[in-house]
Amino acid sequence: MISKPYTAVRQINRRAFMKLGAAGVASSLVRPKNAQAWESKAPPDTESFGCLTDISRCIGCRKCEKACSEINKLPPPMQPYDDLTVFDQTRRPDAEHITVVNRYHTGRLDENGKLAPNYVKIQCMHCVDPACVSACITGAMTKSDSGAVHYDASKCIGCRYCMVACPFEIPAYEYHKPLMPQVIKCTLCEAEFTRNNRPPACATVCPTEAITFGKRSTLLELAKKRLQKNPAQYVQHIYGEKEVGGTAWLYISSVPFAKINFLKLPHKPLPKLSETLQHSLFSYLWSPIVLFTILSVVLFKRSKKDVLPSSNTSEDGGKI
Numbered sequence: 433m434i435s436k437p438y439t440a441v442r443q444i445n446r447r448a449f450m451k452l453g454a455a456g457v458a459s460s461l462v463r464p465k466n467a468q469a470w471e472s473k474a475p476p477d478t479e480s481f482g483c484l485t486d487i488s489r490c491i492g493c494r495k496c497e498k499a500c501s502e503i504n505k506l507p508p509p510m511q512p513y514d515d516l517t518v519f520d521q522t523r524r525p526d527a528e529h530i531t532v533v534n535r536y537h538t539g540r541l542d543e544n545g546k547l548a549p550n551y552v553k554i555q556c557m558h559c560v561d562p563a564c565v566s567a568c569i570t571g572a573m574t575k576s577d578s579g580a581v582h583y584d585a586s587k588c589i590g591c592r593y594c595m596v597a598c599p600f601e602i603p604a605y606e607y608h609k610p611l612m613p614q615v616i617k618c619t620l621c622e623a624e625f626t627r628n629n630r631p632p633a634c635a636t637v638c639p640t641e642a643i644t645f646g647k648r649s650t651l652l653e654l655a656k657k658r659l660q661k662n663p664a665q666y667v668q669h670i671y672g673e674k675e676v677g678g679t680a681w682l683y684i685s686s687v688p689f690a691k692i693n694f695l696k697l698p699h700k701p702l703p704k705l706s707e708t709l710q711h712s713l714f715s716y717l718w719s720p721i722v723l724f725t726i727l728s729v730v731l732f733k734r735s736k737k738d739v740l741p742s743s744n745t746s747e748d749g750g751k752i
């Protein structure tokens with residue numbers, strides 16, 4: 433059974449729009465006066481890393497979930513990894529599950545002509561121009577040159593603007609920890625590939641090579657090659673190549689992305705959109721502020737006039 437918020441193809445809707453606005457206004461209100469306008473600090477594709485998930489190869493074994501949990505020292509799950517009833521509900525990453533695999537019945541036929549589900553692993557997309565970074569007022573979220581979107585718990589004040597801003601609804605919060613709760617999300621296993629020269633744990637364990645780690649530019653080439661070589665097998669779309677300005681985590685699929693719960697998102701980076709929104713909101717806000725100021729001055733002058741002696745005051749002090 434699919435849980436309610438994820439039953440339909442989610443387009444950027446009113447709620448998402450309001451979220452964008454809320455994040456934009458919130459960050460504008462608390463930003464220092466000398467804050468710079470948002471500008472992309474995205475590392476070039478040729479330098480930054482990412483992962484390509486080929487959804488047609490995923491068999492739903494959940495080995496990636498287990499490896500992720502272990503490398504991030506998360507508590508063991510309530511249901512063992514081989515308990516397939518977990519697929520009865522569509523899940524989102526949370527504070528105890530940085531990545532999750534979901535099952536979708538899309539009407540796909542396997543090589544024997546039998547109906548077969550699709551499995552989709554989800555985690556932080558490591559956006560090229562991340563909305564979470566733009567919304568974070570303390571610099572706790574940063575985009576690293578490696579391609580990873582990095583979270584620094586020591587700078588986090590728990591405002592959770594990153595959670596509001598993320599178009600993929602990814603960052604989770606440790607609500608169950610009253611002392612020093614943190615935002616939890618995929619790290620891209622940045623330490624693994626920058627320090628230990630190893631791919632992310634989930635990519636390493638995947639038995640079907642559904643996840644490929646590499647430079648984003650190389651992954652895009654690889655994805656395009658697979659699409660060209662097997663046009664009948666793949667939908668001609670690389671999800672993440674352009675969505676929200678691009679993401680480090682890319683996907684290719686044999687079924688339309690709409691059928692497996694991928695958001696239809698604009699190509700413009702969301703920080704750019706929220707900034708435009710902030711500017712528009714504030715330019716419109718100026719009019720009531722100016723009006724309020726003029727009215728205050730008028731009222732103040734009138735009240736002063738009322739208490740001061742006037743040439744139009746009669747001898748008994750009564751007004752004419």
Ligand code: SF4
Pocket residue numbers: 556557558559562563564565581597598599600601602603617
């Ligand atoms: S998916 Fe969300 S949390 Fe991850 S980088 Fe993009 S905006 Fe940030």
Ligand code: SF4
Pocket residue numbers: 499500501503504530531555617618619620621632633634635
């Ligand atoms: S890259 Fe690392 S943190 Fe992210 S989902 Fe894979 S194993 Fe987990």
Ligand code: SF4
Pocket residue numbers: 489490491492493494495496497533551553637638639640641642643
């Ligand atoms: S390890 Fe690979 S095949 Fe198994 S669920 Fe994860 S992505 Fe799919």
